[in-house]
Amino acid sequence: MSSKRICVYHIDDPAVNELGPYKVAGNPSGREELRTTLGAEEIAVLLIDIDQGDAFDAIVEALEIRPALAVIGVTGTNDVNKVIRAQRAGCRQITSKPLDENDLLLAIRKSLNEASGSSEAPPWGKTLSVIGTSGGAGATTLACYLAMSLSDSTKSSVSIIDLDLEFGTVAKSWDLTPRFTVADLAHIDVIEEQHIEDYFLELPSGISVLPRPEQIDQAQSIDETIIRNVITSTKSLFPYLVMDLPRKLDAITGCAIEECDKLILVAQLTVPGILNAARLTEGLVRFGVPIEKLEFVVNRYNKKFQNIDIKALEEKVGKKVIGVVPNHYKSLSLANDLGEPVSEKNPIRKAISEIATKLCGRQNAEAQSGSWISSLGFGKSS
Ligand SMILES: Nc1ncnc2c1ncn2[C@@H]1O[C@H](COP(=O)(O)OP(=O)(O)OP(=O)(O)O)[C@@H](O)[C@H]1O
Ligand SMILES: [Mg+2]
Structure with a gap:
């Protein structure tokens, strides 16, 4: 050459x-x-x-x-x-x-x-990572509802990996008691289709979940090489992958950021929330993450009580937000306690559904989902 x-x-x-x-x-x-x-x-x-x-x-x-x-x-x-x-x-x-x-x-x-x-890149390949810009900003909530929205709107198989290896709560969002976790998949050198089928827990809705390790100390034996192997294998088998990231910039987070199409930063409109969003954005850009890869979501928005404007965040991070999720604490905390999602009519779900469409499109995925997914044998039965 x-x-x-x-x-x-x-x-x-x-x-x-x-x-x-x-x-x-x-x-x-x-x-x-x-x-x-x-x-x-x-x-x-x-x-x-x-x-x-x-x-x-x-x-x-x-x-x-x-x-x-x-x-x-x-x-x-x-x-x-x-x-x-x-x-x-x-x-x-x-x-x-x-x-x-x-x-x-x-x-x-x-x-x-x-x-x-x-x-x-294949047009249907969408890998989304979600990170909070401050503690409890709503990253896990967004990641889980994004997975649900993608599954609903695209009728494709959607996977979600909990990369908050120490404190992740993805499995709890659906009240799951998993048999396997990312720690089990970590032992396998060559991850094949059958492993993914065995280790991901598939929900009736078509979402396949890989939860964080059972014990907190198991996280320490998992490094970025293992995680890259898990991510690339999952990406090759699912048209959509959502990753819930911990709020730390280590090699595992770096690997998930490299492997995703979009990194979604979830911020609340508070002074610390905005300052942290700007700080994280600045750091990511300095590390070489293209600004085009970043998308910003405002969570827990309540117009009545909001002292800070969405524009303030946009100015600080140098980009328009892709969506705004309203504050609905009562319905969400009840749903969390029950381990069930809020209803489809809930404004949180509607807002996240719009974000999912903006991120991945709808038509595109529907048009592409049929042939190859069904050939894998673990798509939806329809
Ligand atoms: N739009 C919302 N309205 C009301 N409550 C919300 C909303 N989004 C998230 N919450 C609540 O805020 C809390 C934190 O949410 P979540 O766990 O998704 O945040 P996180 O960014 O993943 O937190 P962590 O930093 O611990 O990983 C949860 O109790 C959740 O139910
Ligand atoms: Mg979280």
Whole structure:
């Protein structure tokens, strides 16, 4: 296979001469020359200094010329707003000055994977991770009702994994007493279809649940390699996977974030809730999670008693919220005590159902769900 070609724009750093299998095929000094290079050469990657005045316009223009181009931004600042702008303009990776060869190579590989992955991803493949921005924000509630909404609206098999390995409550939402948990699946090197069928607990509604370990200390023997194995196997067998994440940024959470299509951050409109949402967003973006991957949900919204506006959250995180779930403590706590979901008419359920449709569509999934799911033998019987 011929080596991938890189175009370097406004970067004068010796590290760009040491890019192993990648070849620098152009180092234009201005926009016109950049256009010519992109038009004439088979460029796969654009490495661009986003601290330069025309960088964002140049990225947009470059992507118009080569839509599959993997763009990597280079910056010498810690300015999160700039990183968000760069991602919105089309940067797939950001790396910092002075350039480090290994870091740069990693950014190139990742940007190329994302570039090809996004065009080849099956349209029905939806993996959602949910994380709370403060304790009790409602992440588990959202994760469980999202799974129910997806199951209802798409008539597809939906799986849910409780990755809050120490304190997870997903199984309790349906009052389940599981025979197996993620700790059992963790012992298996090559996870096959039969294992998933055996270890996930399938509810009559078509949702298959993999609960957190039975004992709290079992969580310590589970690492990200095991979790990646569990996630990738589950993804290959279910059209929809929802993961309820703990509120900590460790390797397991990182793995779930990498493997999902969307990471949903659940926030309440309180001062700590908003500040934590902004802090988490800033950290995730700095770790290289594209802002497009993040979605924000306001939970426990009560217009009468709300001192803080939804806009305040949107301004802090730099993105519009995808949905607002009303506060309905009485019905939800009764449902939790009974281990039953609230009724389909409940405003919480309606709001989450709309969020599910925005995240995954409806038509798409219905159109795709029939053939391959039934061939697996553990979809709904209809
Ligand atoms: N929209 C809502 N209206 C009323 N109560 C809610 C709502 N959403 C969640 N709750 C309640 O808030 C509590 C915390 O919810 P949940 O367990 O989903 O949050 P969490 O973010 O997963 O918490 P943790 O940080 O412990 O993982 C629960 O008692 C739940 O019933
Ligand atoms: Mg939780």
